[in-house]
Amino acid sequence: MNKHEPELIHTEAYSVLVERTSRRKTASIKVDEGEVIIIVPKLLQQDKIDKILVDKRSWIVEKLALYQATSPATIREYVSGESLPYLGRNYRLKVLTGDLTPTKLLNGRITVTVPEPSTQSHYVRRALVKWYKRHADKKIREKVWRYESLVGVETGVVRTKEFKSRWGSCTPYGDLEFNWVIVMAPNRVVDYVVVHELCHLIHHDHSPQFWKEVERVMPDYKEHKDWLREYGHGLSI
Incomplete structure (x- = not known):
């Protein structure tokens, strides 16, 4: 092997x-x-x-x-044809039979290969989670690097993890953590979450000054904040 x-x-x-x-x-x-x-x-x-x-x-x-x-009932069956969101686009899941291999985005489909798809949906889910985490880590880092100069801050460690009830967090030292599930949201919503946490490096609360800073960097932030409030609870794998 x-x-x-x-x-x-x-x-x-x-x-x-x-x-x-x-x-x-x-x-x-x-x-x-x-x-x-x-x-x-x-x-x-x-x-x-x-x-x-x-x-x-x-x-x-x-x-x-x-x-x-x-376990709560899931709306996903982890079978070919299901729709999976990633940065504002929906991709179809394609499940193949074979040895476990890294999940790939090919020709507009997220392709997962597992030994026995019909009886091992948890392996399909596990493969999808790994794929999302890997891409979340890359995309969120890119967004942090792009927006930190616009916000006017310097960041420390940037990592992704799984939170139960938040999309991100920061420390006074510039360390940032983001919920990897956020990459299932539209691209601009992910931008908003990144800008939100970067602005917390200036204002550590949700004061009017904080929201003015967010608005300076992202004038349409309210639209994305509202989307997250209304649909964020439905982001899951």
Whole structure:
């Protein structure tokens, strides 16, 4: 197996993603949003991994059942033809069968390749999340670099992460964090979120002076602020 290719173990009830790492001396299993992942030492033999999975089968089944019972209903089925937003455009999802490979935007379609698409929608979702995070990191950094001179500030570390109820945050030291989900919004809305956080490096509150600064850089900011308030809760993968 190629060292960059994800390793999968298939059972009758579920599939397991194997993550090998030189930083671990023992194995651990987690069920993350319906996906079973076993993290093992880099050189652990396959038969030992299989034994761990057999021993933990009841626990895994219980966790998967709990996830299915408590997870909110999703509007996505993760099948070919579904529409996925990215920076103001909608792209069709194309799901192919094969070894796990990096997700790509090709010919106007976001193409995901997974072993068994009909029974492993969580792998499609996982691949899409990785794709969005990767592109969010690149696009948001580009926007920060473009707007920081217009705002008149210098930034420190710029990173993307997942927030539960906010689109971004900043520190007095110039470090900025953005919710990667924002790249599912229209392009100018993403610009607004970037400008908003950059202006917080000047005014650390939402005072009239803060909003005047935002308006100076982005005169039409209210339109994008209103879009985010009305539709932002629907941005999800």
